[in-house]
Structure formats: C-alpha cells, structure tokens
Amino acid sequence: MDKADTPKNGPAICVFCGSSFGTDPAFGEAAQAIGAGIARLGARMVFGGGSPGLMGVTARAAREAGTGVLGILPDFLRAVEPPLTQGEITEIVPDLFVRKQQLIARSDAFVVLPGGLGTFDEFFEVLTAAQLGVHAKPIVVVNVNGYFDALDALLRDTVRMGFASQTALALYTLADSAEAALSFLKTRL
16 A cells, blocks of 8 residues: 555644553543644544554544544564454565655654654654655654753764754754644744
C-alpha cells in the first residue's frame, strides 16, 4: 500500500505518542483533541498502530470524527500493542525501523504528544531527517502541562554548546495546547 492508498483523501498527519496514558489526565484530553482535530482539518491520521494508551485514544478520536486512520505496527508488537479492532487500516511491518520509515514516508506533518522512549525516538528521527534536508514537513510538539519543557531545554543546550546549529530549533514548533498545535498545522497543510 502506498501513500495514495491510505484511508480517505487529504494530507496525512502522523501522531507520535505513548502506548500508556501517563499520570496526567490532560494527556488523554490532548490526545482526544488532536484526533478529532485532525478530522476537522480534513486530514487523515497515521500512527504506530497500537490500541493502548494515548495511541488508541488519538486514533479512536480521529476515526469517530470521521477521518481515515492508518496504523503501522511491527509484527513483534502485535501482542503488546494490539491494533484497534475496527475502523482503521493496519499494516504489519517487520520491525521498528521499517515502521519509522513508513510513518515518515506516508505523512505530510508530525504531531508529538506525551509519550516515552519510543515517542522520543520517533521525534528525534523526524527532527534529524529534517535537519539533514530529507524532508521539510512540519513538526509540532504538544507541550501538555510542560511535559516537553526539558526536551526543549535539552535541544537549546545542544545548540548553545555547539552540537547543532540554531536552525535546528526552527525545525519544530512547541505548542502549549492541542488547539495551538492544530492552528499551527492548519497554516502549514
């Protein structure tokens, strides 16, 4: 299946987020708002394919709001992060590396919600690819209740200490809410 075969028409927005819920109910509220907001933008959702945690919340909200959802799930995670049972297309791939390649290739923009190590890995993958000129797709980080403050500070310190150029900071946008993230995307798609 190629990008043209993903559900519905319109741009595809990839969402990176946790397969857990986290400790703050605001994380789930933001995930719900992003999923529904993707549909309101006339876009489709692409994500890691699992049903648990914020991933499932976001995908169900997008689906319930009437947009297409494409999940890309590594085969070995099927038992740990089972796919949604209805309303999405799930593509099974051999490993995490292929998953990330497909997520990047099939998406027109990226939204990063709170999550763990996998979410950070995916964020850095798309940020590094943007820095190297592999893509020029928008990246928006939803900083729910300051969750990504430390990440933003780390990146600013990386620039300050000479390991990345100042232009790296312009490759992502830190949004204070799901609504701010969706407003940003509306101007970029």
